[in-house]
Amino acid sequence: MRAYGLTLLAALSGAALIQACSDSGGDITAPDPTPTPLAIVQLSGDVAAHVPEFQALAGDVNNKGEPGRHASGRREINWDGVPAQFTNTVDFPADFFKGRGLVYRGATGLRVSDNHFADVNPTYGAQFVPFSEAKLFAPVGTTQVEILFRIPGSDTVAAVRSFGAIV
Numbered sequence: 001m002r003a004y005g006l007t008l009l010a011a012l013s014g015a016a017l018i019q020a021c022s023d024s025g026g027d028i029t030a031p032d033p034t035p036t037p038l039a040i041v042q043l044s045g046d047v048a049a050h051v052p053e054f055q056a057l058a059g060d061v062n063n064k065g066e067p068g069r070h071a072s073g074r075r076e077i078n079w080d081g082v083p084a085q086f087t088n089t090v091d092f093p094a095d096f097f098k099g100r101g102l103v104y105r106g107a108t109g110l111r112v113s114d115n116h117f118a119d120v121n122p123t124y125g126a127q128f129v130p131f132s133e134a135k136l137f138a139p140v141g142t143t144q145v146e147i148l149f150r151i152p153g154s155d156t157v158a159a160v161r162s163f164g165a166i167v
Contacts, residue, residue, distance in 0.1 A: 047131075047166060058162045065099040067153035074162075075100045075152065080134035082112045088119055090140050101152040101160075108141030131166045 041057070043050050055062070061073035077097050086092045090109040097103070104110065111117075113136045118125030130136045139145040149158040 051166075054164050058164060063152075065152065067099070069151055075102075077102055079112060079137050080132055082135055082137075087112050087114050087135070092137075098150060099153050101150050101158055103148045103150060104145050105148065106142065106144060106146040107139035109139075110137055110145065111140050112137045 039057070041054060055074065055076075059072055059074035061070075063070045063073040063075050065075075077100060082092070082096070086096065088111070090111050092110040092112050094105060094110075095103045111120075113119070114134065116125045116128045116130070116136060117138070128136055149160050150156060151158050
């Protein structure tokens with residue numbers, strides 16, 4: 001794997017893209033907007049060798065698309081798995097990853113590219129280097145997108161314990 005200028009960010013106990021939903025059994029309320037992280041892990045360069053370490057910190061079992069709450073484990077969002085009908089178009093559904101507990105809002109849409117956005121602008125093909133060669137994504141109409149966490153497969157707000165992103 002080539003060494004990229006990448007960063008792996010993890011704020012454990014903050015919010016999560018890669019962690020199981022709370023299993024408190026009670027009503028889930030909005031999380032504290034300024035929680036104190038238990039640990040922050042930051043890396044740069046070729047981070048591939050360190051991804052399993054973060055996965056173990058976030059939850060050693062990958063609950064994948066299994067619906068509902070789980071007492072332990074994590075869920076992962078994998079852009080490489082986006083099918084062809086939602087690639088290189090602005091028609092990516094906001095609830096595509098709802099089965100993994102993630103929906104988004106705040107953008108006209110998301111664009112998932114399998115050609116480094118060279119179909120949008122030929123110069124982009126050399127400018128954007130993804131973590132994995134298969135897919136890149138970007139919001140449409142804005143530079144920001146809001147990520148909302150849900151109990152997987154439902155519209156119920158989820159409390160989460162960790163977040164990881166490779167950017």
